[in-house]
Amino acid sequence: MRIAIMGTGGVGGFFGAKLAASGADVTFIARGAHGAAIAERGLTIDSPAHPVAGLAVTVTDDPAKVGPVDVVMVAVKLWDTAAAAEQLRPMVGPETVVISFQNGIEAGSLLRAALGAEHVAGGVAHISATIAAPGVIRQVGSLARIIFGAFGGGADPRLAAFAEACQAAGIEHTLSPDIDRAIWEKFVFLSAFSAITALTRKPIGDIRADTDLRAFLRDAASETADVARARGVAIVPEQADKVLAAADNLPAATRASMAHDLERGARLELPWLSGTVVRLGAELGVPTPVHRAVWCALKLHAGGR
CATH class of the missing domain: 3.40.50.720 (NAD(P)-binding Rossmann-like Domain)
Structure with a gap:
């Protein structure tokens, strides 16, 4: 091969x-x-x-x-x-x-x-x-x-x-x-994980240890899961809790690649992550306030330095 x-x-x-x-x-x-x-x-x-x-x-x-x-x-x-x-x-x-x-x-x-x-x-x-x-x-x-x-x-x-x-x-x-669902399950996790580690400039260990940020991460995952269901994808009701469980099992120093890119001043995948959640949410009538906040806060960095 x-x-x-x-x-x-x-x-x-x-x-x-x-x-x-x-x-x-x-x-x-x-x-x-x-x-x-x-x-x-x-x-x-x-x-x-x-x-x-x-x-x-x-x-x-x-x-x-x-x-x-x-x-x-x-x-x-x-x-x-x-x-x-x-x-x-x-x-x-x-x-x-x-x-x-x-x-x-x-x-x-x-x-x-x-x-x-x-x-x-x-x-x-x-x-x-x-x-x-x-x-x-x-x-x-x-x-x-x-x-x-x-x-x-x-x-x-x-x-x-x-x-x-x-x-x-x-x-x-x-x-x-069912790779279509697997891709969306990963997207529920990654859109939230990328959003919050990039926005806070902190690794997952700090985020999951903070009560407010842990809830913020879950809310971001819930929004993407809601968008997926509105698109007809069979995402289970407990998908956001699965995201938290996965975050709890990551090494404390882990950050999304978008967070690393932001730190280096490189171009960001933001438009295809939180940006996509916001766009699809608007098309489908699904509120996405967390991802909209992340999109607005980081969009001026999306092109890199």
């Missing part, structure tokens, strides 16, 4: 490294200093549970040089989705499946419109990892799990083969019969 990683950040770099270390044929798409460092020194995963040091991998900044592959894992930032879809076209053959492991709920639709529904599947990544330095991915905690499946359900032998590759690589994974 040939696998391409489109976006060698925290998600793509970590899971791609696991696949490559297991002997899978993996090519990483990475640019600039990060790509140069990987080419020169290999890919390093700084992780308490899944360390990899200087793994020699195939890396390029030009997807056209790769040729058709079996699986493309897309892990670029949300604002790069349309551009990534065009750039990865040379890697898409008749039987290629492109799996989006991006945040938010809209990337899959963008990729399907650009590449054709028959080539695109949905995915969810549960991990806290960022680029710590060129060529180095740093993970916080030990959680590292991916979920993927065909949009609309149904069996797909390409995804079954990818699941076998994940199994061989020791990647915790689930081939889901």
